[in-house]
Amino acid sequence: MSYPTNVKIIKLPCSGRAEIIHLMKAFEEGADGVFVAGCLEGDCHYQTGNLRAKKRVAYVREMLDQVGVGGERIVMYNLSAGQGPRFAEIAREMTEKVRQLGPSPIRVAKQKAAQSVSKEAA
Amino acid sequence: MIIAKPKPIEEIAASIENRNKVLVAGCDGCVTVCEAGGMKEVQIVASALRMFFKQQGKDKTIDELSLTRQCDRPYIEELQERINDYDAVVSLACGAGVQFLAEMYRGKVILPGVNTCFIGVTEQRGEWTERCQACGDCMLGSTGGICPIARCSKRMANGPCGGSSNGKCEINKEIDCGWQLIYERLKELGELDRFERPTDAKNWSTSRDGGPRKVIKEVSQA
Numbered sequence: 001m002s003y004p005t006n007v008k009i010i011k012l013p014c015s016g017r018a019e020i021i022h023l024m025k026a027f028e029e030g031a032d033g034v035f036v037a038g039c040l041e042g043d044c045h046y047q048t049g050n051l052r053a054k055k056r057v058a059y060v061r062e063m064l065d066q067v068g069v070g071g072e073r074i075v076m077y078n079l080s081a082g083q084g085p086r087f088a089e090i091a092r093e094m095t096e097k098v099r100q101l102g103p104s105p106i107r108v109a110k111q112k113a114a115q116s117v118s119k120e121a122a
Numbered sequence: 123m124i125i126a127k128p129k130p131i132e133e134i135a136a137s138i139e140n141r142n143k144v145l146v147a148g149c150d151g152c153v154t155v156c157e158a159g160g161m162k163e164v165q166i167v168a169s170a171l172r173m174f175f176k177q178q179g180k181d182k183t184i185d186e187l188s189l190t191r192q193c194d195r196p197y198i199e200e201l202q203e204r205i206n207d208y209d210a211v212v213s214l215a216c217g218a219g220v221q222f223l224a225e226m227y228r229g230k231v232i233l234p235g236v237n238t239c240f241i242g243v244t245e246q247r248g249e250w251t252e253r254c255q256a257c258g259d260c261m262l263g264s265t266g267g268i269c270p271i272a273r274c275s276k277r278m279a280n281g282p283c284g285g286s287s288n289g290k291c292e293i294n295k296e297i298d299c300g301w302q303l304i305y306e307r308l309k310e311l312g313e314l315d316r317f318e319r320p321t322d323a324k325n326w327s328t329s330r331d332g333g334p335r336k337v338i339k340e341v342s343q344a
Contacts, residue, residue: 021162024169028176063166066131067174105177112179 001084003091015039015076016049023060023074030107033073033098037087040078050078069105073098123152123243124216125250126159126236131170134212137233138171141182141209146171146235147201147223148188149215156250158236159214161188167214167235183208192219198226205230241272258328258335264316266307273300279321 012018015038026034036057038050054076061071075094079086138144146168154160168186175182185208190197192215201223205211210231213220217238224232240252255272261279262269271277275293281301285292289302308316326332 019162021165021169024166024173028169028173063131063170064173067170068177069173106173109177109179113181 001088003088004095006095007091014044014046014049015053016044016046016051018053018056020056020060020063023056024063027064027069027073027104027106030104030110031073032104032107033075033094033101035075035077035090035094037077037079037090040080043080070101073101073104123155123241124218124238125156125240125242125252126153126216126238127156128158128163128167128214128236129234131167131174134167134233134235135171135174138182138210138212141231143183143185143208143210144171145185145187145204145208145211147192147211147213147215148186149192149213149219150188151191151193151215151219153215153219153236154188155244157248159216161186163214164188167212171212189215192216193222195222195226198223201227256329257324257326258332259325261321261324264321265304266311266313266316268300268304268307270300270304273298273303275300279324 015036018036023034023036036053038053039045041050041054044050057074057076061074063071064073065071075097077090079090146164148154148159148161148164150160153163157163164186168184171184172182175184187201187204189200192198192213198219201211205227208230210233211223211227212233212235213223214235215223216236217234220232220234224230239250241254241256242250242252245251252272254269255277257271261271270279270281274281275291275297276283278301282299282305283301286299286302289299291297291299305314305317308314328335
């Protein structure tokens with residue numbers, strides 16, 4: 001199973017563990033996109049973890065639109081632990097989507113700021 | 123508890139546009155319970171504001187903190203040492219907390235980060251409803267524990283009015299008629315005779331009609 005190397009995996013016991021602030025932080029640190037891979041709806045070991053994650057993703061999406069980063073950079077997917085190939089497919093799909101959107105404006109701003117600092121130093 | 127809801131990020135961002143160092147200050151009281159202004163919301167609002175300004179190329183310092191309560195001096199005094207590091211404070215407390223901060227730190231700009239809504243209860247996670255309007259002269263004892271001031275859209279002391287239909291209020295079919303609720307409850311309690319005497323004219327001087335209010339309990343005073 002191969003998927004794009006640019007995808008960094010954060011392992012959680014359940015997608016319901018991903019809080020709003022965790023998702024926000026990823027973008028604040030410069031992530032171009034985030035996808036939350038939860039179990040199939042109705043199949044959550046903790047009953048409603050993936051449904052909570054879905055709501056939080058929707059909330060963060062709205063927040064990203066408000067701050068100008070763009071809500072389309074966060075997506076929730078549902079798949080089972082046995083669907084490795086599907087995971088790889090999603091990773092490719094998401095990577096392609098983010099590539100089309102271009103780099104996150106936060107990352108661009110951070111790079112610009114770093115460049116101006118290094119110019120000053122030089 | 124006091125129920126509030128977060129202001130839109132754009133509104134908060136516009137209010138601090140010209141400030142470089144900003145503290146987002148939460149309150150661990152009511153607004154934490156109604157998920158509008160506790161530490162979790164402080165982190166989210168601060169993160170959103172940092173992203174908002176970062177991508178505009180504006181380098182602002184936006185820090186985070188939450189106080190035990192913003193409606194008690196000993197807790198807001200905890201800001202004494204830090205507050206001068208900031209140009210402005212965005213308070214996620216209710217309106218009382220925002221004002222108390224502004225009173226204590228007179229030279230500092232204190233901005234509201236939430237809209238304070240009402241005194242209410244948690245119906246279920248993520249849903250809060252109004253129960254009390256703090257009229258200052260509680261009549262729940264004669265209305266089956268259901269407040270006609272908070273639950274009747276017209277605040278009628280003797281109801282229901284002609285707009286009550288199938289137990290719902292005429293302003294919105296999703297809103298229960300407060301007086302229908304009172305009737306049903308008194309019926310259950312076997313106290314329907316309550317309706318045989320009208321409620322005395324309500325003394326509104328204990329409510330907002332008497333101007334800003336104050337409560338004094340001498341025995342507790344220093």
